[in-house]
Amino acid sequence: MFIFKSVVGKLWITIIGLVVVVLLTLSLFLFRFIETSFPKSKDQAETLSKLAVKVASEISLHQEERRYLQVVNELLSAQDTSVIIVTTDFRQIQAPVGQPDHREIRYDDFFLNSDLQKVFAGEIKDNRLRNSGMPNTQLENQYTAVAVPFMNKEQSQVAGALILYQITQSSEETQAYVKKLFVVVGVAGFLMTTFFAFFLLTRITQPIQQLKKAADLISKGEYGTRVPITSTDEIGELAQTFNHMGGQLSDTIKALNHEKEHLSSVLRSMTDAVITFDAAGRVILTNPQGEKIIQEWNQIQWSDEKPALTGGQAGSGSMSTIPEPLRPLFESVISEAKELTSKVHVRSDVWSVVMAPLYSQDIVRGVVAVMRNVTEEFRLEKLRTDFVANVSHELRTPLSMMQGYSEALIDDIAATPEERKELAQVIHDESLRMGRLVRDLLDLAKMETGNMELHFRELDVLAFLRRIHRKFAGLSKERGIAISCTLPDKPLLLCQADEDRLEQVMTNLLDNALRHTPAGAQIEIRASEERYKGEHAILIEVSDQGYGIPAEDIPYIFERFYKADKARTRGTNGGTGLGLAIVKNIIEAHHGTIQVKSQTGQGTTFSITLPCKGV
Structure with a gap:
């Protein structure tokens, strides 16, 4: 239910439950106290009957003794008891004792004439045993009344009936009253609790709702959102702490964005290609140079068995896959979890690739590859190697010839001047050839370094x-x-x-x-x-x-x-x-x-x- 999803609803139910528990507990003990401390209606009627017999006999004997009657009257007043005297002809007369100040109560409020006839005959009646034909009155439930025979002065015959009544003090009536009281208190507690819940709605729930809305706005990227501080209690401290947290979060996000922009600028300005792959070989981040390589390489038909891969916009909606030239190195880095370096030949270009694993709690979650086009360096290195080999070859031949012919001259192998001249001519020609080679090398070196004078x-x-x-x-x-x-x-x-x-x-x-x-x-x-x-x-x-x-x-x-x-x-x-x-x-x-x-x-x-x- 919705009421159990609300803080106010839960608090309201809790308070209502506490009120009900307190009232039930109090009623239990109060009813127990009433049962033990208040007489039942039957007991009160019996006690009142005995008192009525005693009072009737004493009044009839001492009607002329004012002092005695005053004492009896005080005793009856102390017990909230009143007296009504009815003659045998059903005429209500003024009683000498226990008469209330008002005259609104009459004998027929308690008894019928038929009941009094029985009293005149010597029986004792109480209103609990009234005749069913008597009309129901409010006094019947409020008072307990007993009617006893009233003798004349000589005690020779019945002169009438003495009716003794007092407010009903039985436990049943008290319990009924208490029940009504508890119902009234329960309703009042319910209304007060509801009012208190609505009060809490404005004092507690509304600030919490404001905090929730502010948190939702911050989660959507509005880091400048703040909540008003309307109190100095715990809710106010919470709002103040929330605003401080929002400020700190805003500063942290700004710092992260600054670092992100700085890193992006570094990546964009790098001449090397930087590409990040996840563990499945999908591209998740590149710089412009890496994006260009991914697009170009994924459009190449690498073999007859595998179709050309479609290049995608790395870092955008679609994820590109790793190009075929990088796949063996990628699989080695994923399986061995260590950095590897290699050279990849793609068409007429040579690329140096450094690939390192990316970790997430000691688990390889991907790799980052840094690639550089080293075609020119590779070509220059080959040229250097070829240059050393060619120069060695070009110099070795004339040097060998010069060495061999010079040894022939030294050893006088040539017998005639013409043979010696021929050997010397070969040595001369080879020296010229070496000179041309050295001169061409110097000229070429000057040209390639830009030092040639024109x-x-x-x-x-x-x-x-x-x-x-x-x-x-x-x-x-x-x-x-x-x-x-x-x-x-x-x-x-x-x-x-x-x-x-x-x-x-x-x-x-x-x-x-x-x-x-x-x-x-x-x-x-x-x-x-x-x-x-x-x-x-x-x-x-x-x-x-x-x-x-x-x-x-x-x-x-x-x-x-x-x-x-x-x-x-x-x-x-x-x-x-x-x-x-x-x-x-x-x-x-x-x-x-x-x-x-x-x-x-x-x-x-x-x-x-x-x-x-x-x-």
């Missing part, structure tokens, strides 16, 4: 290319290779260019073309106008009819020491493997680009695009 000035491209053509015309003729130069009629000018470095570019390209083009083939130099990034530019092309470059080698030919001939065999005039890397760096220093097109057995074309405005 001297920019205006350059006439047509004149520059004609000079380059003349420079290589003799060498190509010796090898039986035709070299041509196709130039436009209108002038081509570069506003900012380093002529020496561009000559180094053309030299490296033409040297490669001559070394990889067979006799009888042709090399062509071309120049024309071009548009590059919406501006005027000059296109320079070097085409040969050589052996060509395999398609799988084209993406790597501009790397240091990369050689399409995997055997790494070179002649005396072989290159160092650094020429194209130097070419690319010089062109990029001029804000230009270089591209290559080649087919095996059909030749190669290098295309250089240089902006006219230059740097």
